[in-house]
Amino acid sequence: MSVKSHYDNHLAAFYAWMTGNFETKQKEQEAYFVSKHIAPFANQAAIDLGAGHGLQTVSLANLGYTVYAVDFNQHLLSELNARTKGRPVRTVLGNIANSSQYSMEAELIVCMGDTLTHLDSPEQVSVLIREWYNMLLHKGKLVLSFRDLTQALENEERFIPVKADDDRIHTCFLEYFPGFVRVFDMLLEKQSGQWIQKVSSYQKLRLGVEQVKMMLTAAGFFVHDHEVISRMHYLVAIKRNE
Structure with a gap:
């Protein structure tokens, strides 16, 4: 994307x-x-x-x-x-x-x-x-x-908690490649009492x-x-x- x-x-x-x-x-x-x-x-x-x-x-x-x-x-x-x-x-x-x-x-x-x-x-x-x-x-x-x-994070360090409250939890996951990082924005959102996960990704330059x-x-x-x-x-x- x-x-x-x-x-x-x-x-x-x-x-x-x-x-x-x-x-x-x-x-x-x-x-x-x-x-x-x-x-x-x-x-x-x-x-x-x-x-x-x-x-x-x-x-x-x-x-x-x-x-x-x-x-x-x-x-x-x-x-x-x-x-x-x-x-x-x-x-x-x-x-x-x-x-x-x-x-x-x-x-x-x-x-x-x-x-x-x-x-x-x-x-x-x-x-x-x-x-x-x-x-x-x-x-x-x-x-x-x-x-x-430019310095790659490793293993569990690649999971980055961004923000959370009673209705939303946002976490980033980083996947490293030569020249760029694939960033996965993972959002858990409570809707009608159920948690719904939405995930999208894009790349950032290193x-x-x-x-x-x-x-x-x-x-x-x-x-x-x-x-x-x-x-x-x-x-x-x-x-x-x-």
């Missing part, structure tokens, strides 16, 4: 529940941006790639950006729209792999929440990083976050953080900051002087 089909037919329906309390998570993202001195300085345009239900979009709008939120799932964009009423946000239903769908001059581009690993290949990631570089204004910033999946840094440098970026938060790598890259 493609990443888009996985979200359309399975994950999007419980994505907001899976990620946890929106206000708490959103404030964490906003605090991260503030700590890295992410603030408007030119045309105020920010592009949020793989925006989902709006954690980064709301945070950037709160900081004064006009945000163009790009995602391929209408359900998630509808949730985002409900959360961003009255804020300077425009949604774009599109695939981040097709940059022509959102190409514009921006001072900030973010691609967070492991979205980068949803792309088809390292070569595609490299091409997109170069295209994002060209969209950015002088001294514009690119913020990425993703999991480095991108190494040093590999991504090399892509950024080759495109012309300066990697300004690298931090690991909850096993997720966060990178802030700045467009070099031309």
Whole structure:
């Protein structure tokens, strides 16, 4: 199943529940941006790639950006729209792999929440990083976050409990292959007193953080900051002087 089909037919329906309390998570993202001195300085345009239900979009709008939120799932964009009423946000239903769908001059581009690993290949990631570089204004910033999946988990470690309550249990199972990981999202949901299992899978790239840094440098970026938060790598890259 493609990443888009996985979200359309399975994950999007419980994505907001899976990620946890929106206000708490959103404030964490906003605090991260503030700590890295992410603030408007030119045309105020920010592009949020793989925006989902709006954690980064709301945070950037709160900081004064006009945000163009790009995602391929209408359900998630509808949730985002409900959360961003009255804020300077425009949604774009599109695939981040097709940059022509959102190409514009921006001072900030973010691609967070492991979205980068949803792309088809390292070569595609490299091409997109170069295209994002060209969209950015002088001294514009690119913020990425993703999991480095190059180190394979083994045996029972591949079963990852994500979230559970009285009515839902979400577990991930990881199957490793050269270059990618097959991720199985297993949801047990109580319906009319019975537990119903729903399973869907998709693949994620095994991108190494040093590999991504090399892509950024080759495109012309300066990697300004690298931090690991909850096993997720966060990178802030700045467009070099031309």
